[in-house]
Amino acid sequence: MTAETIARLQRLVDRSPHNSWLGMHVVAADGDGVEIRVAWREEFISAPERRAVHGGVLAGLVDSGAVFAVMAAAESLAATVDLRVDYHAIPASAPMVVKGRLVRLGRSLSTAEGYVYDAENRLVASGRATVIVVKPKDAA
Amino acid sequence: MTAETIARLQRLVDRSPHNSWLGMHVVAADGDGVEIRVAWREEFISAPERRAVHGGVLAGLVDSGAVFAVMAAAESLAATVDLRVDYHAIPASAPMVVKGRLVRLGRSLSTAEGYVYDAENRLVASGRATVIVVKPKDAA
Amino acid sequence: MTAETIARLQRLVDRSPHNSWLGMHVVAADGDGVEIRVAWREEFISAPERRAVHGGVLAGLVDSGAVFAVMAAAESLAATVDLRVDYHAIPASAPMVVKGRLVRLGRSLSTAEGYVYDAENRLVASGRATVIVVKPKDAA
Amino acid sequence: MTAETIARLQRLVDRSPHNSWLGMHVVAADGDGVEIRVAWREEFISAPERRAVHGGVLAGLVDSGAVFAVMAAAESLAATVDLRVDYHAIPASAPMVVKGRLVRLGRSLSTAEGYVYDAENRLVASGRATVIVVKPKDAA
Numbered sequence: 246m247t248a249e250t251i252a253r254l255q256r257l258v259d260r261s262p263h264n265s266w267l268g269m270h271v272v273a274a275d276g277d278g279v280e281i282r283v284a285w286r287e288e289f290i291s292a293p294e295r296r297a298v299h300g301g302v303l304a305g306l307v308d309s310g311a312v313f314a315v316m317a318a319a320e321s322l323a324a325t326v327d328l329r330v331d332y333h334a335i336p337a338s339a340p341m342v343v344k345g346r347l348v349r350l351g352r353s354l355s356t357a358e359g360y361v362y363d364a365e366n367r368l369v370a371s372g373r374a375t376v377i378v379v380k381p382k383d384a385a
Numbered sequence: 386m387t388a389e390t391i392a393r394l395q396r397l398v399d400r401s402p403h404n405s406w407l408g409m410h411v412v413a414a415d416g417d418g419v420e421i422r423v424a425w426r427e428e429f430i431s432a433p434e435r436r437a438v439h440g441g442v443l444a445g446l447v448d449s450g451a452v453f454a455v456m457a458a459a460e461s462l463a464a465t466v467d468l469r470v471d472y473h474a475i476p477a478s479a480p481m482v483v484k485g486r487l488v489r490l491g492r493s494l495s496t497a498e499g500y501v502y503d504a505e506n507r508l509v510a511s512g513r514a515t516v517i518v519v520k521p522k523d524a525a
Numbered sequence: 526m527t528a529e530t531i532a533r534l535q536r537l538v539d540r541s542p543h544n545s546w547l548g549m550h551v552v553a554a555d556g557d558g559v560e561i562r563v564a565w566r567e568e569f570i571s572a573p574e575r576r577a578v579h580g581g582v583l584a585g586l587v588d589s590g591a592v593f594a595v596m597a598a599a600e601s602l603a604a605t606v607d608l609r610v611d612y613h614a615i616p617a618s619a620p621m622v623v624k625g626r627l628v629r630l631g632r633s634l635s636t637a638e639g640y641v642y643d644a645e646n647r648l649v650a651s652g653r654a655t656v657i658v659v660k661p662k663d664a665a
Numbered sequence: 666m667t668a669e670t671i672a673r674l675q676r677l678v679d680r681s682p683h684n685s686w687l688g689m690h691v692v693a694a695d696g697d698g699v700e701i702r703v704a705w706r707e708e709f710i711s712a713p714e715r716r717a718v719h720g721g722v723l724a725g726l727v728d729s730g731a732v733f734a735v736m737a738a739a740e741s742l743a744a745t746v747d748l749r750v751d752y753h754a755i756p757a758s759a760p761m762v763v764k765g766r767l768v769r770l771g772r773s774l775s776t777a778e779g780y781v782y783d784a785e786n787r788l789v790a791s792g793r794a795t796v797i798v799v800k801p802k803d804a805a
Binding site: 326327329354356375377 | 606607609634636655657
């Protein structure tokens with residue numbers, strides 16, 4: 246199950262220009278959650294003097310953690326309805342790791358969380374999303 | 386004032402690798418809000434079959450609208466504490482435009498909104514952020 | 526239309542124990558938004574030494590502004606999926622007034638905002654919600 | 666420590682008209698989080714035909730879980746800057762229980778979560794807040 250789910254999610258990453266640009270590599274995925282490793286890009290940087298990662302990059306990672314957790318559990322495609330992100334710290338080291346976990350799986354609408362860590366396992370950003378399952382016929 | 390504020394904000398964009406990657410061009414900025422035009426990149430795309438823009442890109446644009454609105458009004462640097470983004474539609478046309486506006490300017494913590502439109506003025510995403518003013522000595 | 530919509534929303538308030546406890550009085554409602562006046566209760570107070578209103582009371586008012594704006598426009602019942610509230614100030618005077626307005630009306634999921642003012646028109650709290658339309662057969 | 670922290674938090678509840686109205690009873694509190702039992706009130710009900718609890722009541726409970734978790738860990742007073750609440754289910758049984766836990770404790774701004782369960786341990790609502798520590802001189 247798990248290996249199959251990882252492969253399915255990685256295929257979604259690979260066909261997505263933005264997720265490929267983020268360098269996402271799915272390393273774990275089951276009904277409880279996902280873990281995704283992220284490559285580093287200088288274009289992630291917002292304020293160069295502080296080496297801060299841009300809020301949009303971290304939001305995209307939190308979003309991906311949440312959506313992929315729902316897609317792993319629901320065995321279908323899913324899309325984000327809305328997202329909250331809390332910014333905790335500037336990452337001190339790369340690559341970053343994203344963990345996604347379900348808060349509640351619903352038939353149509355689910356709630357899931359994403360947590361972004363730097364390479365020293367320091368929490369950099371976290372948040373939660375309302376995620377809607379997209380039915381198979383809508384999927385490519 | 387306005388031309389000076391636009392120039393100041395554009396300099397912040399230009400020295401930021403991620404904002405430069407987003408292709409942000411500040412077209413209006415005063416005490417009430419900002420307007421930013423965004424270049425188009427294929428790497429914005431999340432699901433290629435639907436041409437949907439990735440939630441992280443839209444979150445970064447909502448974030449930028451909110452933070453730049455605070456930086457325009459407070460005449461200082463600012464950083465996002467947390468962010469909410471609502472996803473409304475897939476953009477039908479490029480380039481996108483971001484509008485930022487203040488909800489409430491505080492001494493330290495402010496609330497501001499960002500609205501992202503496609504080239505036909507259709508609302509694609511919107512949201513709000515808690516933004517903290519960063520004191521001049523912390524600025525580069 | 527407007528008078529009918531006001532009457533319909535006020536009936537929803539009147540049959541709701543919590544909205545009645547909040548003392549909600551619908552004073553305006555149309556396709557663009559709603560305005561609701563709120564009675565004062567000492568039980569609204571959280572920290573008595575500062576006369577601060579509890580975050581849950583203000584959240585309930587922001588929520589009501591958003592949901593009632595959707596119910597006015599969609600001419601149906603609606604329920605909140607999730608809510609963000611920003612706290613701006615301690616109200617200096619009562620009664621408070623809530624304004625709700627639509628950000629985007631969808632077929633099933635909508636986004637709407639609520640703004641809470643004190644009696645001197647000072648912004649006390651504001652926020653936004655994802656709201657789902659509840660179909661007539663589900664309604665009482 | 667724990668018994669002292671519980672007693673300190675319960676005193677904050679007891680002097681707060683709204684928290685007293687909510688019937689909050691602090692049953693556990695330490696550096697990792699808090700647990701609060703809540704009495705039942707018919708005024709919690711929003712839609713009487715479905716026995717749904719009002720979003721404002723649940724938001725107040727999520728808020729209290731988050732703020733009390735910060736006050737337990739920081740050994741000081743605290744106030745909510747902003748709040749996100751996700752609504753999961755209608756409580757099937759009373760009384761409800763609130764659990765608060767820290768996501769990240771900062772010097773000034775912290776992130777914490779609140780989870781609300783019904784008497785059968787079903788998750789009814791959850792969310793997270795940005796919480797600011799209020800310095801002792803500001804406290805009553």
